[in-house]
Amino acid sequence: MATDLTDPPDPFDAIVDAPFDSALSERYLVYALSTITARSLPDVRDGLKPVHRRLLWAMRLLRLDPASGYKKCARVVGDVIGKYHPHGDQSVYDAMVRLAQTFALRYPLVDGQGNFGNIDGDNAAAYRYTEARLTQVAIDLMAGLDEDAVEFRPTYNGEEQEPELFPGLFPNLLANGASGIAVGMATSIPPHNAAELIDAAIMLIDRPEADDAAVLAHVQGPDFPTGGIVVDPPTAIAEAYATGRGGFRVRALWRIEREKGGGWSAVIDQIPYGVQKGKLIEQIAALINDRKFPILADVRDESDADIRIVLEPRSRTVDAQTLMDGLFRLTDLETRVPLNLNVLDHTRTPRVMSLREALKAWVDHQFVVLRRRSEHRLGKIADRIELLNGYIVAYLNLDRVIAIIRAEDEPKPVLIAEFALTDRQAEAILNMRLRSLRKLEEMELRRERDALSKEQAELQALLGSEARQRTRLKRDLGKLRDRYGPETALGARRTLIEEAAPARDIPLEAMIEREPITVIASQRGWIRAMKGHVDLAATDAAKFREGDGPRFAFHAHTTDKIILAVAGGRFYTIGADKLPGARGFGEPLGTMVDLEGDGGIVTLMKAPPPDRRLLVAASDGRGFVVRVGDVIAETRKGRQVVNPRTGATLRLVRPIAEDDDYIAAIGDNRKLVVFPLSEVAELSRGQGVQLQRYRDGGLADARSFRMADGLSWTMGGEQGRTRTEADMSPWRAARGAAGRMPPTGFPRDNRFG
Incomplete structure (x- = not known):
């Protein structure tokens, strides 16, 4: 016996030599298109992805209508993955669970029995424990599948047929919404109220050219199954719906x-x-x-x-x-629900539609379904009338028909020849049972034929008139609206549409418990906060490290900000609630902010309100006015506000009262000058302008005051008395003047106190 020794073909002979980039792009494009069209994006006509469509189709074939009993979800999932959807069972079951969750779908398509998860985030029970059947919404969505309303296609293995889409009159895409991530694109459609969508659809039937505003006269906005409040203004909602992109702020x-x-x-x-x-x-x-x-x-x-x-x-x-x-x-408690109305149109092409375009595409699909169902019904009527005509002939010639059947070996051709019957008519007569002969009453047959003839004429008139089609579709939508109207439990609007401003900035008092404190800082830069407002004179007796002593002490609250300024002109901000307690010596300021290379501390103070002003000046007499808001910087590195010239350092930072109108400056040379506050520039950062001119030394102190009240300074001593010079006109000069000796009794340290 001869043996075939031919070697099998080498699989490497089938390798195609092609550039890697083109080969990769071609294959990735196939994958991307498959993901977009067969997995992630819904069809604008029925609002379903393939997995959802196959789930509902399998349940329909299992006769799981609302009036029947429940069946195990495992049975449904098995049918789906075995016949229609060759993917993982868990992914199919997860999709089925979502269709049954009343908090996920505005109009659930599956009626679940058992644990299907909850709004707390708990997962559903395994599919061997849960049961399900279809809801009335799903029945409405699939109405017409037996009437040639849509095209069917073979399943993945060619053994079954499945619908390419559902024909139903329910506006599922917008009523239940959809979400999905494809390749290079995504979709996110919030749910809406079905009654509002139907009202807008009826308007579009009468006015196909209506604009987006006309649609929004009926559709208020999203209607979520969990309720809530949409707080966006009408203009923002209209803009989102007109472009198909945007979002909605939803509050509890x-x-x-x-x-x-x-x-x-x-x-x-x-x-x-x-x-x-x-x-x-x-x-x-x-x-x-x-x-x-x-x-x-x-x-x-x-x-x-x-x-x-x-x-x-x-x-x-x-x-x-x-x-x-x-x-x-x-x-x-407030979230943003995105809107990205990216769907597959009637040509299976992904594109972003406006609300009006999506609703119009669904209405156009319903006209196609109406015509296909009418044509299907016409065919059924024609078939039935043909049979009825044959039955009438048989009834009128019943004895002769029986004789032919008894006498002839092949009665069909004899019946066709003698009574001018068609093949179908003759076959129907021959297939009748004897018990049916008693039902052959001429009046009943003629009455049924007349009724069918009348329906046939109406359907032919319907197909021949677009006006009749519009009227019929509006009537059908009206009946559907009665089922999902606002007066029904399922159709009542759940989400309120109420414009509201964005949530206000949270006051600091709400974030930090307001408590009084006393801030103490030492000469070496150690800081702490004592609870309560203690006597500032007693802070000198607080414990300090050896060789250290008190320098700054003031009252504040835990909700205040503390401003720290250093000689290099950099400002830092520290939250008073973050200061260490008074136990021990506190902590170095260097652990809270980066003080490297900035020189010594010039001032430590409670920050005034952001709109208040500060007078800042360097040792060379240059300074400017700055807003408090411009020096606040809650970072470790702070903010550079004053840029002293070479050899100079920041000398002082003083708050300016709201009614102050003049500035008094005194130098190390004990010369005092007074000039209008308006002559000093207001900057956010810089060197500023010359406040006072010196031949030797530099600026000792400066402050703002109200000229009408005179200039006051601290006399010192235990009693802490102050002295006021009412007439400051002798020292009044232009900014940058050298000045003259201060009034008698002015402190020898050249400080205003």
Whole structure:
């Protein structure tokens, strides 16, 4: 026996020599298109992705309609992955679970029985434990599948047929929304109210050329299954819908619940869409535990079937709106739901549509479905009328028909020849059972034929008239609206549309518990904060390191900012709540800010309000006015505000009272000059202008004052008396003058005190 010794073909002979970039791009393009069209983006006509469409189709074939019993989800998932969707069972089950979650879908397509997860973020039970069936919404979405309303295609293995899309009259894309990430593109469509969409669709049937504003006259905005409040202004909502891109700010719905004795709590009844309640509670609890939001004392989850989150303020004097604004900023009680209306159009091409375009594409699809269903029905009517005509002939000639059947070996051609019947008519007569002969009553047959003929004429008129098609579609949509109208439990709007300003900036008092403190800093730069406002004279007796002593002491609150300025002209800002306690010697300022190379400390003070002004001056007599807001810098490196000239250093930083109008400057040479505050430039940083001119020495001190009140200075001594010179006109000069000797009794250290 001869043996075939031919070697099998070498697989490497099939290798194609091609540039790597072109080969990679071709294959990646195939993958990208597959992901876009067959996985991630929904079809604008039925709003479904293939996995959802196949799930519902498999459930329909299992006869899981709302009136039937439930079947195990494992059975459904098995049918889907075995016949239609060759992917992982877990991914298919996850998609099925989402279709059943009332907090995820505005109009659920699957009626689940068992644990399908919850809004806390808990997962559903395994598919061997849960059961499901279709909802009425899914039935409406698939209505017409048996009437040739859409095209069918072979499944992946060619053994079954599946619909390319669903024909149903329910506006699923916009009513339930969709989200997905493809290759190079994504989609995010929030859910809407079905009744509003149907009203807008009816308007588009009458006015196909209507603009976006006409559609928004019916569609208020998103309608989330979890409720909440959309707080965007109408212009922002209109812009998002007109372009198909944008987003919506969604806040939790809350109310104040009064208690006996004047106390109150904030109760949250609805949370934003897509937020897991469990994680939201954790966020709020973390703020309390970390003391990042002191005006909130406690959070309790008292939810059962309905959401109820109770927020307890620190005291009854807390402003409720401030409390909620802080939580809107710090937690997911306010979120942004994106809008990216990227869908597959009727040619399976991905593109971003406006709300009007998406709704118009769905309406156009419904006209196609209406015509296809009408044509299918016409075919069925024609077939039935043909059979009825044959039955009438058989009834009128019943004896002869029976005789032919009894006598002839091949009765069909004889019947066709004698009574002018068609092949189908003859076959139908021959296939009738004897018991059916008694039903062949001429009047009943003619009545059915007449009714079908009338319906046939109406359908032919419908197909021949666009006006009739519009009327018919509006009538069908009207019936659907009755099922999902605002007066029904399922159709009632859940999300409020109320414009609101962005959440206010959180006051510092809300973030830090306001407590009085006394700030003490030593000559060597050690700082600490004593609780309460102690007598500043007693701070000199505080403990300091050997060789160190007191330098700065002032009263403040934990909500204040502390300004530190150094000789190099750099300013630092330290939160008073971050200062070390008074136990021990405190901590060096260098551990809080970077002081390297900036020279000694010039001033340490409580920061005035940001709109107040400061007088800053260097040792060479140059200075300027700066706003407090321009020197605040809450970073370790601070902010360079004054740029002293070579050899000079920052000498002083003094607050300027609101009604001050003059500046007094005195030099080391004990010369005093007074000039208008208006002559000094206001800068955010720099060297400034010459305040006083010197032949030797430099600036000793400067301050602002009100000329009408005169110039005051501290006399010193235990009593701390002050002296005021009412008439300062002898020292009045232009800015930059040398000045003259100060009034009698001015301190010898040339300081105003």
